[in-house]
Amino acid sequence: MTRWSSIVLFLVVIAATVLWFVFSSLTMDQRRSSEALNIEYFSTPESLSIEAVKARPDENWHVLNGSRGSFGYTDDHYWLTFNISDVDYDRVLYMAYPLLDSIHIHWFSNDGLIEYNLGDKQPFFQRPILISDFAIPVPANQTGEVFIEVVTSSSMRVPVSLMSEADFFDAKLQRRLVEGLYFGVLFCMTVYNLFGFIASREPEFGIYSLYTIFFGGLMLSLDGLGFRYLWPNWLYLQDKGIPIFGSLTLLTAALFAYQLLRLKNYRQTLARGLFIMAGLALVSLAVGAFSSYKVGIHALLALAVPGCLYLLIIGVYLWKKGLIYARMFTIAWGALLLSVMVNSLGYLGIIDSMFIQRHAIMLGSGLEILLLSWVLAVRYNEQRRERLIAQQRYNEELETRVEERTFELEITLRELQEANNELEQRNLEDPLTGLHNRRYFTQQIEREYRRSRRNQRPMCLLMIDIDKFKAVNDTYGHGVGDDILQAVSTELRKQARRPTDAVCRYGGEEFAFILAETDLQNGLVFAERLVKHIRQCVFSTRDGEHSITISAGVAAIDNTRDHSVHDLFTAADSALYKAKREGRDQVVTTSIEE
Template sequence: MKRWVYLLTSAILLTLLVGWYTANANTDLSNSEEPIELWYLKSETPLSLSDVYENDNVQWQRLDSARASFGYTRDEYWLRLFIDAKDYDRVLHVGYPLIDELDIYWVQPETIKTYELGDRQPYYERPILTSEFSVPLPAGESGTLYMSARTESSMRLPVSIRSEQRFFDAQMQKRLAEGIYFGVLLCMAVYNLFGFVASREPEFGLYSLYTLFFGGLMLSLDGLGFRYLWPDSLFLQDKGIPIFGSLTFLTAALFAYQLLRLKEYRTTLARGLFVMAGLSVLTFLVAIFASYRVSIHVLLVMAAPGCLFLLIVGAYLWRKGLVYARMFTIAWGTLLLSVMANSLGYLGVIDSMFIQRHAIMLGSGIEILLLSWVLAVRYNEQRREKLEAQERYNEELEGRVEERTFELQIALRELQDVNTELEKRNFEDSLTGLYNRRYFTQQLEKEYRRAFRNQRPLSLLMVDIDHFKKVNDTHGHFIGDQILQGLASVLKQSAKRPGDIVCRYGGEEFAIILADSLQEQAEAFAESLVKRVRKTRFATDSGARNITISVGVAELDSAAGQSTERLFKAADEALYRAKREGRDQVVTV
């Protein structure tokens, strides 16, 4: 009787899953409401907007569809499309959430709007908060839109334009459909977790973990994890797919080993599951320490053979006459087909966003429901045997739990060490060895609060190398990097006080925070710095070079309640006054 209850429950959940699939078929955001004519440009080196906008020698190539797909590549791709004015608000949507860097430039007659997107940018800085990438197209505006993309994932750029109302309607329907899918996964995870608590059978616990990790993988694939669960974690967004993918295969191998009792039938296949688990651990380590490009290829190489091996295991036990092995084989066969379709989509073999984004969801949903049913049947058949051996099994289980807890503690300590090292690197500019812009922002706020609280002076210097673009254009970026390193050394040597903080703000621009310094003191320091740089000959591979710098100086007016933004803006304006008025000088405000 209980078996029919499980079958009925699975049938209901499958019906909901089919409803999800149908809803997504009608709300695919990669289908554009308006006809789009895309042109693309491939470059092995990074280009700027001026390189492609003002250069008549750029050879644009026309795309056959609005769903650009270039597979895994290290090249930078530019897209161009012309947007006509409409009398209603629209949204331009790039329906792929795994692009590392996506810069969008909307060139209009009077202005250029720039959007810096990508999953390496903080989520809440997006102009429209969606799991993919969207920018508004206000009514009555037209122009030429350029997009540059760089990614370690598959280079897929499905572009669509919809009216604002239809876009958000489709988003709502898509979220509802995805809610059904992840609701099914959560129900299965909680249901089997309760089964584990009630029965103490490890199959239930492993299957619950498997379902959760698979849910994490799908959240990473669809960009929903970055939107709802870890919007402030760029590390997890970058590593989520290989991390959750490797953990999914690890728990799948352990679950299959525990469920099927292969050691009672064929030890060779049982060892194969351990090999699969070991490879999953290695894949997990690769996911943490290697780049995304390396780890995702390792995961994709392991995914299809791993599913195929589990399929072989199920088929072998099916031939042995085990009833539940039939459903196990069908479940893994369904997932294998969906994983293969998804992998081919990422590799650019299948040019179908719908297959890539939904096949694995549909296949995994069916597979998870069927495996849950298999688990229930297996548990009922083995219940008497388990009850007879309960005491012995509990002792073995306790030992395994202690061992896994110890391994987890070791892994957590190692992960903590890695996170500490990554946090240190996050505050360091890799070229100059100075603090980076992120550290500058945090430290300026900290010094501002201290100065405001203690009513102490605080000065800020913004430093920029004069005519640095000419140096790069004439001698190359390598020589420019050597000059940047030399100037960084001079700045660091000049700022001798413990409270002086030197940061590379970006490009050829540097920032120096001078705590407990009045404007007169900061100006004197800046003047000496300008003179020292003017007299210094910087060693490069093309010979010694002289440069000059311009400096803007501003002091915090804490009595007037001046903010860090006002202070930075004042120093920045002073810097650009110095450049406008002849460079190689200091300007104060």
């Protein structure tokens, strides 16, 4: 048996071993997920309340064939419902797809309504069961009806299964063995080629190490393992990981093929095509980094299949030219192209198979990485001496170009970030008083309102107005009026002693004070102390010292009634104007109308 045949046989044995482990894991998942759920579903372009979903007529629900819903790319909200039967052992409700943005589970159990909010838009450690997919515990003897709302910018795939807790963790262990074997191969190839680069200074080895690193990052993002082990609190990378790592993979693949195959010595047109592919990969990288996930993943998929096909065409061309390592290069990219095409069809919902989603690209890429490592070794043994000087020069030029582009991009990003921070600060700050402006007030009162509703805590709003301020402007001029506004703002800011207190200039001589977790009585005490404090102040202005008074209206929400932010603001504003009508320099409270 020749050396080439021995290597091919060895790789085939490895691929067959991986396939056996994958098939074993897959069949185990299927066998242990045999509990029938009778899932029904419907989709809607907008979010619905759980009451509206429960009231939806039966004819508007569709029966889901099996338990693996696959609907392609869509912006719709998908609702699923099924019943959980009564058993005497603990179970796990499992959704074996890690790229779902938002999963809201409503479980009407024996003990009442239980809700879970899951998804890769939330920090990893908030999950009830810390796995790369999504799962919730189902204790023994618990029954009830489950409603699940799913929204995602990725492919809408909702594989739902219910299995015993023991079988679930056993199946996860089997899958981890497969993934460990795969990522172990990637790690070994990365280290092997990195050592080859250090020993030989051949740029192909260095680029190929980067390629395997980026491909590993892509697979970690696809399988949710990166979010679990490497970046559990980095939501940006979890959202952008697939487009970013996928684009970097195509970029390094183009550079690797150009450096390995020496296309400029055979056909310059094909070499230019590789640079075009690298440029398109950079465009895809920028799109993936700065646009939405949906746009980024479509840009990546639009480039991935043609890119792999182009590399396959180059391999066939050089195979016909008689290059010994072009044969294995062609087989390697053929395997990857097939897995990428099948995986893309799975993402688009054309074919529905979690085996494809989880393992097809893993098998294809694993075989491709092994074969390309062998191609590198053959090429190095045959051409190392005669190509060394030219490769070193090209590597230096390429590194300089990449460093310059990276440096320019870092400067541009830094300048853009500084400009954005300054603009955001200016947009939320009143230029005269330095207080938060009306825009900030509108945003903050909504945030505090939602927080108070969520925590079932009271919330208080003070509307404040400087008494007879128009007379000050008319008598002493607007300059003195500005001095008084600034001085009053300073005193108000001093009273905002809690981190949650917010004082804003609402407009003109009118101010707003947002007091979180404060009821009406405490808000009244605070407002009276504030009015008294301003009454006792003497303000220095360009026209000498002046004293002024303020009026305040106070309203509060105790969250025992269904009131809105508008109700709170209207009540506080009405109280303010009542205080001004009744003589100013006083505090008036009011209750919110039913």
